[in-house]
Amino acid sequence: TEAYKGWLRYEKIEDQDWMNENGKWLSAIVSSGTCTTVIESAIEELIKAFTNMTGQKPALSDSVQSSYSIVLSKIEEGDDASNELNDDGYIIQAKKTDNGSAVLLAGKTDIGILYASFHLLRLIQTRTNLETVNLRENPTNQLRMINQWDNMDGSIERGYAGESIFYENNQFTNNLERIKDYARLLSSVGINGISINNVNVHAVETKLITNDFLPHVAKVAEIFRGYGIKTFLSVNYASPIQLGDLETADPLDDNVRNWWKEKVKDVYSYIPDFGGFVVKADSEHRPGPFTYGRNHADGSNMLAEALEPFGGIVIWRCFVYNCMQDWRDRKTDRARAAYDHFKPLDGQFHENVILQIKNGPMDFQVREAVSPLFGAMNETNQMLEFQITQEYTGQQKHVCYLIPQWKEILEFETYAKGEGTPIKRIVDGSTFKNRFSGITAVSNIGNDTNWTGHQLAQANLFGFGRLIWNPDLSVEEITNEWIHATFGNDPDVVEQVSIILKDSWPIYENYTSPLGVGWMVNPDHHYGPNVDGYEYSVWGTYHFADCDGIGVDRTVASGTGYTAQYFDENASMYESLDTCPDELLLFFHHVPYTHKLKSGKTVIQHIYDTHFEGVEQAIGLKERWSSLEGKVDQECYQNILDRLTGQIDHAKQWRDIINTYFLRKSGIQDEKNRTIY
Ligand code: BDP
Numbered sequence: 001t002e003a004y005k006g007w008l009r010y011e012k013i014e015d016q017d018w019m020n021e022n023g024k025w026l027s028a029i030v031s032s033g034t035c036t037t038v039i040e041s042a043i044e045e046l047i048k049a050f051t052n053m054t055g056q057k058p059a060l061s062d063s064v065q066s067s068y069s070i071v072l073s074k075i076e077e078g079d080d081a082s083n084e085l086n087d088d089g090y091i092i093q094a095k096k097t098d099n100g101s102a103v104l105l106a107g108k109t110d111i112g113i114l115y116a117s118f119h120l121l122r123l124i125q126t127r128t129n130l131e132t133v134n135l136r137e138n139p140t141n142q143l144r145m146i147n148q149w150d151n152m153d154g155s156i157e158r159g160y161a162g163e164s165i166f167y168e169n170n171q172f173t174n175n176l177e178r179i180k181d182y183a184r185l186l187s188s189v190g191i192n193g194i195s196i197n198n199v200n201v202h203a204v205e206t207k208l209i210t211n212d213f214l215p216h217v218a219k220v221a222e223i224f225r226g227y228g229i230k231t232f233l234s235v236n237y238a239s240p241i242q243l244g245d246l247e248t249a250d251p252l253d254d255n256v257r258n259w260w261k262e263k264v265k266d267v268y269s270y271i272p273d274f275g276g277f278v279v280k281a282d283s284e285h286r287p288g289p290f291t292y293g294r295n296h297a298d299g300s301n302m303l304a305e306a307l308e309p310f311g312g313i314v315i316w317r318c319f320v321y322n323c324m325q326d327w328r329d330r331k332t333d334r335a336r337a338a339y340d341h342f343k344p345l346d347g348q349f350h351e352n353v354i355l356q357i358k359n360g361p362m363d364f365q366v367r368e369a370v371s372p373l374f375g376a377m378n379e380t381n382q383m384l385e386f387q388i389t390q391e392y393t394g395q396q397k398h399v400c401y402l403i404p405q406w407k408e409i410l411e412f413e414t415y416a417k418g419e420g421t422p423i424k425r426i427v428d429g430s431t432f433k434n435r436f437s438g439i440t441a442v443s444n445i446g447n448d449t450n451w452t453g454h455q456l457a458q459a460n461l462f463g464f465g466r467l468i469w470n471p472d473l474s475v476e477e478i479t480n481e482w483i484h485a486t487f488g489n490d491p492d493v494v495e496q497v498s499i500i501l502k503d504s505w506p507i508y509e510n511y512t513s514p515l516g517v518g519w520m521v522n523p524d525h526h527y528g529p530n531v532d533g534y535e536y537s538v539w540g541t542y543h544f545a546d547c548d549g550i551g552v553d554r555t556v557a558s559g560t561g562y563t564a565q566y567f568d569e570n571a572s573m574y575e576s577l578d579t580c581p582d583e584l585l586l587f588f589h590h591v592p593y594t595h596k597l598k599s600g601k602t603v604i605q606h607i608y609d610t611h612f613e614g615v616e617q618a619i620g621l622k623e624r625w626s627s628l629e630g631k632v633d634q635e636c637y638q639n640i641l642d643r644l645t646g647q648i649d650h651a652k653q654w655r656d657i658i659n660t661y662f663l664r665k666s667g668i669q670d671e672k673n674r675t676i677y
Contacts, residue, residue, distance in 0.1 A: 144193065
């Protein structure tokens with residue numbers, strides 16, 4: 001089906017004017033260099049695309065044969081262009097020849113050439129004129145990764161689009177074609193690394209690093225290699241014990257250290273370009289170095305030493321907090337945890353350790369502050385973790401386009417080195433000249449035909465890749481590319497879909513949890529409203545609503561002192577009620593319901609208004625989409641229509657439960673006298 005193809009649809013070009021001027025280039029492909037698997041992928045993609053777009057299969061040759069052609073070429077070290085490119089960079093340039101013109105797709109590496117090919121296809125999808133094309137691209141971020149949270153039983157932790165495309169019944173799948181198509185989608189937006197199993201590593205997945213499964217991991221790695229993507233595994237910190245070899249996993253024990261060295265050797269004997277390990281340790285009941293009285297530097301450095309000789313890296317997650325706290329005490333602020341654990345260890349990590357930090361200090365809420373760890377450790381490699389899978393943002397039943405959220409986070413000014421150090425300049429490694437740096441995200445795909453359940457959720461996967469390739473791209477540019485590639489060029493479709501996407505996150509925020517407070521969801525599955533679902537539990541996720549007010553006091557003056565974890569400018573902005581931005585008010589302060597926001601509204605009136613408005617807006621989304629019937633593929637149309645219909649019902653549930661709760665708690669009537677159930 002069309003939805004399966006995602007943004008690599010390559011529909012027939014109906015625009016005759018464009019074809020008259022540009023079609024001639026699409027009839028011949030020239031590749032003179034060595035045909036590596038990556039170059040083969042590029043050629044295969046171009047042939048497939050040109051054939052579909054023009055109705056004619058292009059000729060392939062190893063030297064220029066016709067007046068107009070697409071030429072894949074390698075830029076040698078020493079060439080002028082070489083200095084302008086990093087390893088993954090490329091040039092796309094139209095060059096006059098004796099009797100015509102060639103569009104060069106040139107990179108220093110094969111991967112650069114593959115990226116150039118995908119970029120050319122995007123140019124064609126947006127109907128760019130090739131005659132004058134001349135552009136140079138370098139990715140801003142070095143590691144551009146995806147984390148699969150797939151389990152080998154076929155389930156996916158926080159997966160909302162079917163089962164795993166990698167595993168079934170505790171085995172690897174035989175459907176390698178689907179994995180290849182996934183690799184194409186990822187590579188087309190510049191992703192260059194993937195960890196293929198859940199960060200919560202259970203008994204079966206612990207065996208991924210043994211001879212039982214390594215041959216299979218190697219097969220998957222081979223597919224990804226063809227698209228310039230390195231394979232990583234999530235490992236169980238207690239593997240030496242779990243696999244029955246040792247009685248301890250103490251990182252300072254020589255037997256343990258040697259065990260890992262041997263293990264890593266095995267892994268590399270199967271996968272010579274293996275990326276490394278992703279580790280969730282001492283978090284949510286996962287084992288880790290704390291058991292042995294050691295810290296996270298000890299734990300990660302042990303793995304780093306084993307991986308170093310092979311060029312592998314350790315991606316160590318900072319999502320570490322006490323998930324069994326005594327809620328009656330409620331003094332331990334979960335938001336503080338990552339900084340409190342890791343900041344004191346700055347400078348103690350090996351060069352090939354990179355800390356993976358979630359965008360916020362809590363957990364991928366609709367809205368939360370940014371993690372204060374960004375920029376706080378100037379001698380430690382850092383990488384940012386986003387969540388594409390919509391765990392807290394509507395589980396792909398609601399449309400929630402996350403690129404605007406991520407863009408805001410990347411642009412956030414940390415003041416780590418004074419003005420001019422936004423998060424994007426920390427995680428791209430430029431601020432502290434890190435050896436390793438980058439951005440990763442939890443994938444949102446499964447084996448549903450359309451990959452993401454809600455087809456509009458494909459835009460989040462596409463947009464993630466594009467944004468981390470170049471965080472300076474605007475949301476509009478990214479959205480525009482996705483719509484053209486996915487739905488074609490009808491201006492009406494482009495306009496309406498871009499409005500739907502652009503508005504969707506603020507709308508979702510409107511009818512869910514207000515002013516940055518977060519967590520008003522049902523425990524465990526995290527779908528749907530439940531104001532007190534987490535209020536009396538051990539997870540550290542509170543809103544503190546009572547009859548007088550609501551919000552978490554994280555100030556130094558009277559609260560948990562969390563605000564002090566930011567650099568001064570931000571610390572004082574959040575500390576003061578006057579300067580704390582409205583949208584994060586309840587994240588940082590406990591205030592009366594009658595507190596006046598900068599908008600002039602009281603908190604309670606804001607809650608009522610946004611919840612009523614959010615539902616109206618959700619209805620508006622469906623109306624907008626309905627206007628496109630007949631203008632987009634019927635199956636896609638129906639999929640999105642059904643989801644938008646469900647979204648409206650569910651938004652009403654949110655509105656009613658949240659508004660009723662706060663009406664009863666506060667006893668304050670809605671100024672507009674609307675019915676609150
Ligand atoms: C939370 C998820 C949980 C993950 C955890 C993590 O609810 O399923 O295991 O994050 O990132 O968002 O480790």
